[in-house]
Amino acid sequence: GGNFEQLSPNLTPAQTTINDSVDNTTATLTATPSVTEGGVITYTVTLSNPAQTPVTVTLSNGQTITVEAGKTQGSVDFKTPANDVYNNGSTVSVAIENATGGNFEQLSPNLTPAQTTINDSVDNTTATLTATPSVTEGGVITYTVTLSNPAQTPVTVTLSNGQTITVEAGKTQGSVDFETPANDVYNNGSSVNVTIDSATGGNFEQLTPDPTPASTVINDSIDTVTVSIVSNGNVTEDQQPSFTVKVSQALDRPLTVTLSNGDTVTIEAGKTEVEYKTAAQGDDVIQDASSVTLSVTDATVPGTTFEKLAFGGPATVEISDTISEVVAKLTATESVTEGGEITYTITLTSQDGLPLNNQKPLYFTLSDGKTVIEVPANSTTGSITVPAPDNVYMGANPPVVNAIDSVSGEDVWKFEKLTLDKAEVTTTVTDEPGTPGTGGDLVLVSIEADQVSVLENQNPTFTVRVNTVLAHDLVVTLSNNAQVTIKAGQTSAQYTHTEQGDDVYQDAGTIGVGIKAATDSAGGTFENLQFGGDASVKVTDTINEVVARLTASDSVTEGGQITYTVTLTSQDGLPINNHRPLYFTLSDGKTVVEVPANSNTGSITVTAPNDVYVGAQPVVNAIDSVSGADAWKFEKLTLDKAPVSTTVTDGPGSEDTTSLTLSATPTVAEGGTITYTATLTNKAGTDLVIKLSNGETITIAAGQKEASIIVDAPGDDVYIDAEALSVTITDATGGNFEKLDVSKTPAVTEVTDTIDTTTVTLTATPSVAEGGVVTYTASVNHKVTGSDLVVKLANGQSITIPVGESSASVPFTAPDNAYNTNLDLTNKITDISGGNYEKTVAVGEPVTTVTDGPGTKDTTHLTLSATPTVAEGGQITYTATLSNKAGTDMVIKLSNGETITIAAGSKEASVTIDAPGDDVYVDAEVLQVKVTETSGGDFEKLNVNSGAAVTKVTDTIDTTTVTLTATSTVAEGGVVTYTASVNHKVTGSDLVVKLANGQTITIPVGESSASVPFTAPNNALNTNPDLTNKITDISGGNYEKTVAVGEPVTVVTDNPVTPDVTTLSLTATDTVAEGGKITYTATLSNPAGTALTVKLSNGETITIAAGQKEGSVTLDAPSDDVYIDAGAVQAKIDSASGGDFEKLDVSKTPAVTQVTDTIDTTTVTLTATPSVAEGGVVTYTASVNHKVTGSDLVVKLANGQTITIPVGESSASVPFTAPNNV
Known part of the structure; x- marks a missing residue:
């Protein structure tokens, strides 16, 4: 809009600096609260604010979570250990180790760990019983229990025949042999069925016995001796393959069995089998599963031969690989300067510590698709160095992120389990300090002519070049303001200049073009932008011939x-x-x-x-x-x-003709005079009167050939009105010629303009308030004719005076600045066009005084910013920024005592100071600096931002050494002094040093060492072990990093003057029922240095092992009987040997056990004569089922009688007369 012939926007961007206030963003970790074993735990990081750039969160389990830009959450899945059959529920706790990215002012991880309970799923393990399917009578049945999963602890299986089988931890099978009835002469073949009664142990979630009986057919013997070999089960490569060599019946002599591998085994007399093992294949990381197959080739008994000897078939043990995991992990240089070298290293690690020395080269391709790292044959590591990206722009370079993508090589298949750790590794790429003159990251824009010279009718071309390929289009402005764009990825572009133009004149010259500016189309700023010199092309004339030809009247x-x-x-x-x-x-x-x-x-x-x-x-x-x-x-x-x-x-x-012609002054300026001359070809005989078309008359006197007259040319004025005046002869009389030929050709006079000056005067409002309107008036001292008069002003405005008018005006808004001082407005005429004037002259450079508007002060804002983060010992730059340029130098005083001066005409300035020095202490801090005072700048109103410029000063990690020393030697019971020394004095809080012996040394603030006494043990032994100690934990002290040094040893010697007494006493079960067990325990007051043998008065021996304080022996109490015979059993120590004691005091006090009666019932039975005649005698007999001891047994009867059974007897009788009635 605006009706402008050309409206050109100024493309310079308006910039505003928005300073951060340091707001905290929290990263919180949550997890699936509980899963079943083998399930997946989802870890979720939640940010309290959305991320602007990706946020990388590293967890304590090594995993990373990325929260994408624009989001507040990111997750990663963690697979729990696979579901198994064992009782092993647990709790997993994971915390955030660090969090980076997101463009947050401050990102604080919530260190509370996320916990997940891993619950067992109840998986069933089956115990199955198998048996030798058939044996010959007198042979051996092998019962084998097979578990569907390996046992973690021993499993005890009780069989229905009373036998037990133990399956050892780590195995799935266990066996027991059952001997069948001996071979005899009878036909008594049968079958034996055995089942599992119970099965316990193994740490299984659920152990279920298979109730199916194991059946064995016992066949009658034809006295065949069969020797066989069976596998004891498949093994892994780290286990010995085990076989059982069996004979079908126990022999009375040793049986030597030769195996197919040449080895021999002997089945001892009376036995039916022997175990045979081959060497373990050996655990490794390579896939090399195999098998071992053995058979019996011979069996002999010295000095005899078998009636019939038969061999069983071969037995095979399958050897499976243990799945030994090898992890390939990628590491990379943490930080490089752009263009530097990044070293990528692949490291192969056996999770089981097994050697990696039997593979061909491996080739790991990284996720960038081009980097391949070779791990040489039989090696565990390989590296490659690649150049870091190097761009020409200022500002942060994107980090280089890579990861393992794939692996190739002849032996990739060979590994039992080759795991690619695909965790990304990041290399930070920092700017190199390229500035003009250093050559670093130079962007050189140059121009060169494509021709040395061109003809004037040719377009000269130039090539604009940049010395490096750029990521964005480069817009190059030439010295003639033409623009050329070098496309991204290219290094040159051609510019074609307008041709000079072909003509017939000699006007050879030179066309020169230089570089004026170069900008990145994406707005990037170059680190080191330089321009080459100008280029020029000579322009030569084309030789264009002009021919001058003469023509004349033919006749x-x-x-x-x-x-x-x-x-x-x-x-x-x-x-x-x-x-x-x-x-x-x-x-x-x-x-x-x-x-x-x-x-x-x-x-x-x-x-x-x-x-x-x-x-x-x-x-x-x-x-x-x-x-x-x-x-x-x-x-x-x-x-x-x-x-x-x-x-x-x-x-x-x-007749001769006389010609009369008229001529005139060919050219005359307006206001001059024109001479008209009449000319004869022959002299006039008489006066010749000639009348002209303009009304004038010329007379040629007789005897003359010509005469003239002078007339005024058109009057002088200021307008462009040059013209040609044409006058002819209209009549001629006299002259006395034979024949007068009057020329009709007009006499032409070119009347030219004289250059008269017209004055165009510019005036303006003499004074105006800022923001007010100034009226500029252009006045001309002669009215405008022909076309409108256009007057262009230095401020870019134009005033148009219409035809017929002599003045016109245009309004202009005075600038409204932020200063107390307002510059006068000056203006002048820069161009005048139109108006048909011969010459115009501009007059007047009016000055308008601009005054401040009352009550409307313009506000200028002053803000202070600082380097956001710096490591201690680095430098902090404080920058003061104005929203308007300073009118005069402005001095700014800061709260830290520094001063910044913003020069007049500038909007910002900086000062750089040292950050707090590097030390060993944890003293990261936040420095806040404010503007305390300002002067100068000439602003109407200055608004100083009261907010502080904040710099986070981070610690560099410096190591402080804490050294532990001790007394070198001490007598037992003496004092050892442990001293902790630190190589930098303690600050902040006391330094607490925990020792392996449980003591703590506290070094106070301001000190560099402290000690603690420790009483050396006073043992009762002749031998004293050395005292060793070390630092187990260091806390406090405000150090960035501490390292413990020293594990001092103190030699403890015996005190020869006062040997230490060790007492030995004997105790026993206080009370035991008859038929029970009595435990005798020998107790020392100090642990035994060596094994101590204690002999008791009852003939028993107790051994107290070295390092123990007591030992026991258990023996039977007096047997259970039916008699009242409770009593006390006692024993004492007869002697003691060993123990390495300085002095042993053996107690003579006996150990007493009260043996109590168990209440056993004795039956007293009364019998009588079954039948008697009345008046006859009935004999009542009392019988006891245990002989009477101690005293006679008196039995009272209901009829009033008493029967006494004497001591030593078990019965007695009494007669009773039966009643005799009528």
């Missing part, structure tokens, strides 16, 4: 007029319009033909000769030469010197 009557015309012709058809007048002299030496300025033709008329002769000679002429100020200017001006001829004929009869 005239004598005394007539011959017209000579010179015509300029371009052989190439080019215009001839840029030269001053040319004068061609003809060969007659007197005729000169003028070709006017900027014209291509010119003529002159001459009088043909008139004589008295009959007949006439032709008039011959030609171009002889040329002259004039611009005759040299033509590239090639050729004079066509071919002669031209004019035939002159006599007039009819004898």
